[in-house]
Amino acid sequence: MLLADKTVIVTGASRGIGRAAARECARQGARVVIGHSGSSQGTEAAYSLIEEIKAFGGQAIEVGGDAADPDTGDKLVAAAVQAFGSVDVFVNNAGICPFHSFLDMPREVYLKTINTNLNGAYFAVQAAANQMKNQGRGGAIIAVSSISALVGGGMQTHYTPTKAGLHSLMQSCAIALGSYGIRCNSVLPGTIATDINKDDLADEEKLAYMTSRTPLGRLGEPDDVAGPIVFLASDMARYVTGASLLVDGGLFVNLQ
Ligand SMILES: NC(=O)C1=CN([C@@H]2O[C@H](COP(=O)(O)OP(=O)(O)OC[C@H]3O[C@@H](n4cnc5c(N)ncnc54)[C@H](OP(=O)(O)O)[C@@H]3O)[C@@H](O)[C@H]2O)C=CC1
C-alpha cells in the first residue's frame, strides 16, 4: 500500500475529484480527513464516504468548514492531529467555478471564487506546512489546479487566475519548504465530469466539442485524477517537487 501509516487531509472530499482521491488514499492505507463545506448535503455525503471507507477497513473522519475562511485550514489540521496524531499529506482540492461572462461579472461572484479557490487555500497550505515542519519528517502538499492554469476560458475569467495561482503557489512553496522535506506539486485536470460542470456540459454541443478535443476520446472521471494524486502523495514521488502533472486525456496538447 502506497500510503500506509500516513494521515491525508483532502479538502472538498465529499464529492467529485476530492471524494475519489480521499477514497483511493484510504484504499492505499492512509487515515483520511474528509473536508467539505459544512452544508447539510456536504455533511451527508462526507458521512457516506466514511461508511464506504470503513467497509474496506479504512479510517476516516469528516470536517466541515468554508474553504474561503482563513481559519478552516487550522480546523482541518487540528482535527487530523486530534484523531490520528499527524498530518503527512495535504490535498487542496475544494473549489467552485460558477460560469459567468466577463463584462458583467458581479463583484461578489469574483470575490467568492477567489476567496474559495485561492485565498483560503493559501492559509490552509500554510497550516498544513507548519504542522509538517513541527513533526520533522517532511510531507507532501498537492494542489488540485487545472489545465485552466495554462489556458483561458471566456466564461472563467474569475476562475482561471485561481488555478494559475495555485499552480504558482506550489512552485514557490516547493522552494520555501524543500529544506523541511515537504514536497509541493500540483495536478492539472482537464475536463472531468462532476457536479462543477454538470450544467455547462448539459449543453450537448459543448459536451460533444469537449469530448472531440480530447485525444483519449472521453471526458475524465474523478477516479482518473485520484491515481496521480496518490502518486504525488506517496514516497514513489520522493524526488518530485515543484512539478505539475496534466491529467487531461491529452486535451492541452491537442492543437491540430
Ligand atoms: N471537474 C473538472 O473538470 C475540473 C475540476 N478541477 C478542480 O477540481 C476541484 C474539485 O472539483 P470537482 O470535483 O470537479 O467539483 P465538485 O463540485 O464535484 O466538488 C466540489 C467539492 O468542493 C467542496 N466545496 C465547494 N465549495 C466549498 C467551500 N466553500 N468550502 C468547502 N468546500 C467546498 C464541495 O463540498 P460540498 O459537498 O460540501 O459542497 C465538494 O466536496 C476544484 O478545485 C476544481 O476547480 C480542475 C480541473 C477540472
Ligand SMILES: C[C@H](O)[C@@H]1OC(=O)[C@H](O)[C@@H]1O
Ligand atoms: C469546471 C470546468 O468544466 C472545468 O474546470 C476546469 O478547471 C477545466 O478547465 C474545465 O473547464
